Amino acid sequence: MASELDLSRDRLDAPFARRVEELSGENPYACYQCGKCSAGCPFADYMDALPNQVLRLVQLGDESALALSAPWVCASCLACAVRCPKGVDIAKTMEALRILALRKGISPAPAGIDRPYPQIALVGAYRKLTP
Amino acid sequence: MKRLAYFPGCAMKDQARPDEAGTLHALALLGYEIAEIPRWNCCGTVYSLAQDDLMRHVGPVRNLLRVQGMGEKRVLALCAMCYGTLARSARFVQEPERLARINAFLDTEEDFRGGIGVVHLLTLLRDEVGYEKLPSHVKQSLNGLKVATYYGCMLLRPREFAVDDPDRPEVMERVLEALGAVPVPFPERTECCGAYLTVGRKDIVEERVGRILRSARGGGADLVVTTCPLCQFNLTERRPPEAPPLPVLYLGQVLGWAFGADEPTIAALLVGQPTPGEPVSSGGAR
Ligand code: SF4
Ligand code: SF4
Ligand code: SF4
Numbered sequence A: 001m002a003s004e005l006d007l008s009r010d011r012l013d014a015p016f017a018r019r020v021e022e023l024s025g026e027n028p029y030a031c032y033q034c035g036k037c038s039a040g041c042p043f044a045d046y047m048d049a050l051p052n053q054v055l056r057l058v059q060l061g062d063e064s065a066l067a068l069s070a071p072w073v074c075a076s077c078l079a080c081a082v083r084c085p086k087g088v089d090i091a092k093t094m095e096a097l098r099i100l101a102l103r104k105g106i107s108p109a110p111a112g113i114d115r116p117y118p119q120i121a122l123v124g125a126y127r128k129l130t131p
Numbered sequence B: 001m002k003r004l005a006y007f008p009g010c011a012m013k014d015q016a017r018p019d020e021a022g023t024l025h026a027l028a029l030l031g032y033e034i035a036e037i038p039r040w041n042c043c044g045t046v047y048s049l050a051q052d053d054l055m056r057h058v059g060p061v062r063n064l065l066r067v068q069g070m071g072e073k074r075v076l077a078l079c080a081m082c083y084g085t086l087a088r089s090a091r092f093v094q095e096p097e098r099l100a101r102i103n104a105f106l107d108t109e110e111d112f113r114g115g116i117g118v119v120h121l122l123t124l125l126r127d128e129v130g131y132e133k134l135p136s137h138v139k140q141s142l143n144g145l146k147v148a149t150y151y152g153c154m155l156l157r158p159r160e161f162a163v164d165d166p167d168r169p170e171v172m173e174r175v176l177e178a179l180g181a182v183p184v185p186f187p188e189r190t191e192c193c194g195a196y197l198t199v200g201r202k203d204i205v206e207e208r209v210g211r212i213l214r215s216a217r218g219g220g221a222d223l224v225v226t227t228c229p230l231c232q233f234n235l236t237e238r239r240p241p242e243a244p245p246l247p248v249l250y251l252g253q254v255l256g257w258a259f260g261a262d263e264p265t266i267a268a269l270l271v272g273q274p275t276p277g278e279p280v281s282s283g284g285a286r
């Protein structure tokens, strides 16, 4: 006999999701997983989870999202944000995940430095990669 | 003369000097008295997207406070990233509770009252100067030079701070047309180059830059024009060997040259260009 399928909405109100919402100001449950963000993300090929999948993990309250490299590959270009039909700014969700990972000390941020680089990039990188 | 407060940002004093020089030359001819804001500091380059992170607004707000101190209501930025960060921070701290907290933290003699506008060179040229005013100042026409207008991200996103339609911008094309250039079709003009990923993920940036440059060359461009020093760095220094080596110049550099400033790079590009009146060649590989 098939096991019971739990469709309860309670599963979708995880503390982790609320924390991410608080930090990002974006409601993760507004996303209906259409995938438009991932289709247009110029960096999706390099991510270990697509932007919509990252958001799905957040919806499910799955903290393994913090160990992903995807938020560190996201360049905050906002292509997803201007295209989302539900008005979700995933770049903000990605930033919230980076910040949580940094604050918890589990940052999978890129460690190397590619020289040469201009000061503008270095300032940008240290603002993004440090708590 | 119309006084206009100006925030240069670090790049304009270093890597992007030709942008500042050309812009200041042109704006003087257009009747602006440019007043660099005193004791400015780095705006922080990237805008913080977190809600609880007021610390990262201190940099931009200090600059806005100095604009207030000058008795000005708005400030000009040239760098696309400075523009984005300053404009968005100005809006973020407009909220009274945030403004009170940041003022308590800054602990300066004068509180920041908010209400400072941030303008980019492009919107200034379109909305205040007007495209139609530009040709009368042109001393040396760009003479049919084919330009790929690279907007990148910060000029167009997020929507509330976009200098033009985020999907179909035309302001840079219109300005360059007024200077005698011919904008080419350039599908990748609004796609991100990878920005600060250049510090730790050069591999990603190189792939992006290859696509962007091939797209520009595909349209027949002789050069790429941008307003962002980071785009300029990535498009030149992170160009993969197989991508076309197009020159990448700043908007202000091109504008200044057309208005008579000395600019060796553009002069060199124009050698071998058709003279006015002659048909412009169909582009393609050179
Ligand atoms: S585009 Fe918006 S709604 Fe669609 S998957 Fe992405 S975040 Fe969700
Ligand atoms: S902001 Fe991040 S997730 Fe969104 S399109 Fe750009 S790189 Fe992708
Ligand atoms: S954004 Fe850049 S150029 Fe602008 S001040 Fe900051 S680091 Fe410097």
Ligand code: SF4
Pocket (backbone or CB within 6 Å): A075, A077, B080, B081, B151, B152, B153, B154, B155, B191, B192, B193, B194, B195, B196, B228, B230, B231
């Ligand atoms: S294209 Fe690249 S560097 Fe330029 S504004 Fe976007 S992120 Fe910036």
